[in-house]
Amino acid sequence: MPILEVENLSISFNQYTTGLKQKNIQVISSLNVTLEEGEILAVVGASGSGKSLLAHAILGILPDNATISGTIKYNGEVLTNSQQASLRGKEIALIPQSTNYLDPLMRVGNQVRTSVRTGDATLAQRAVFKRLHLKQNVEKMFPFQLSGGMARRTLLSTAIVSDAKVIIADEPTPGLDPVVIKEALSNFREFADNGCAVMLITHDIESALTIADKIAVFYAGTTVEVAPVENFTGDGEGLRHPYSKALWRALPQNEFIPIPGSQPHPSALPSGCLFAPRCIKATAACSQQQPEMRELRNGMVRCIHAT
Ligand SMILES: Nc1ncnc2c1ncn2[C@@H]1O[C@H](COP(=O)(O)OP(=O)(O)OP(=O)(O)O)[C@@H](O)[C@H]1O
Ligand code: NI
Numbered sequence: 001m002p003i004l005e006v007e008n009l010s011i012s013f014n015q016y017t018t019g020l021k022q023k024n025i026q027v028i029s030s031l032n033v034t035l036e037e038g039e040i041l042a043v044v045g046a047s048g049s050g051k052s053l054l055a056h057a058i059l060g061i062l063p064d065n066a067t068i069s070g071t072i073k074y075n076g077e078v079l080t081n082s083q084q085a086s087l088r089g090k091e092i093a094l095i096p097q098s099t100n101y102l103d104p105l106m107r108v109g110n111q112v113r114t115s116v117r118t119g120d121a122t123l124a125q126r127a128v129f130k131r132l133h134l135k136q137n138v139e140k141m142f143p144f145q146l147s148g149g150m151a152r153r154t155l156l157s158t159a160i161v162s163d164a165k166v167i168i169a170d171e172p173t174p175g176l177d178p179v180v181i182k183e184a185l186s187n188f189r190e191f192a193d194n195g196c197a198v199m200l201i202t203h204d205i206e207s208a209l210t211i212a213d214k215i216a217v218f219y220a221g222t223t224v225e226v227a228p229v230e231n232f233t234g235d236g237e238g239l240r241h242p243y244s245k246a247l248w249r250a251l252p253q254n255e256f257i258p259i260p261g262s263q264p265h266p267s268a269l270p271s272g273c274l275f276a277p278r279c280i281k282a283t284a285a286c287s288q289q290q291p292e293m294r295e296l297r298n299g300m301v302r303c304i305h306a307t
Pocket of ligand 2: 051052053097170
């Protein structure tokens with residue numbers, strides 16, 4: 001049984017346009033993702049594809065103007081808002097994308113210690129700081145005294161010392177030096193190997209491939225593919241969706257071939273398959289309806305042409 005299961009998640013925002021007119025903009029549409037115990041799932045996709053919103057939906061911290069449908073199950077049970085609130089920061093820990101989530105009025109050592117639920121909090125905090133190359137005097141500092149990298153390492157520390165079963169890490173490593181990135185990622189791997197699970201949202205596909213088990217590819221607010229990590233090799237022939245292949249081939253270490261066009265804005269989504277307007281395989285049938293996510297070769301794909 002998956003530890004976390006997101007089924008048919010849709011999210012829309014109510015926005016005021018001119019005067020008092022309201023517009024409902026759909027930003028996530030029928031998105032499916034599962035996370036198994038012992039697993040690291042990397043979530044990749046262009047900026048604005050809905051990665052952070054998925055994280056916020058799981059934790060129940062979407063803004064008030066969001067409307068959400070679909071189900072989020074934790075250990076097989078549908079999560080209610082109050083369950084989300086009680087799991088947050090305890091069984092499910094978020095490493096937020098922005099370092100603004102640190103409490104500006106609390107010394108960072110204390111912030112990390114409040115996440116420790118068993119054992120000596122100070123010892124745990126010092127051990128994790130050491131592991132992430134933060135000097136001991138950092139514990140006495142306030143967030144405004146930290147560099148960007150130190151703030152990020154503090155956020156990572158908070159999740160690592162918690163007894164969480166699931167860590168959702170939203171871009172945890174940008175701006176960190178390679179040694180610290182390696183340390184952070186190996187922490188995630190250890191965490192998963194101990195029977196927990198990690199959802200690693202990242203633009204750094206290369207690093208993600210070194211530790212993840214599966215990769216979920218997002219496009220315009222939905223999942224287009226979930227593939228085992230081994231498929232990201234060669235010229236991407238093992239991948240299932242034309243967008244995943246394009247993403248893979250656009251990486252600097254591959255052929256660096258971008259594809260024309262850009263991801264549609266949520267206010268102007270095409271009908272049917274969201275990728276069809278940019279897809280070399282698209283046919284008339286693709287614009288009829290959004291394809292369902294289906295199983296294919298030990299992975300999942302949302303494309304009627306994929307074989
Ligand atoms: N509060 C909001 N009101 C309206 N639209 C929003 C709101 N929050 C996010 N969006 C829109 O939802 C879409 C998905 O945003 P999200 O932050 O999840 O993207 P992302 O994949 O995390 O991008 P990045 O890689 O840049 O972090 C974007 O088009 C964004 O503009
Ligand atoms: Ni984001």
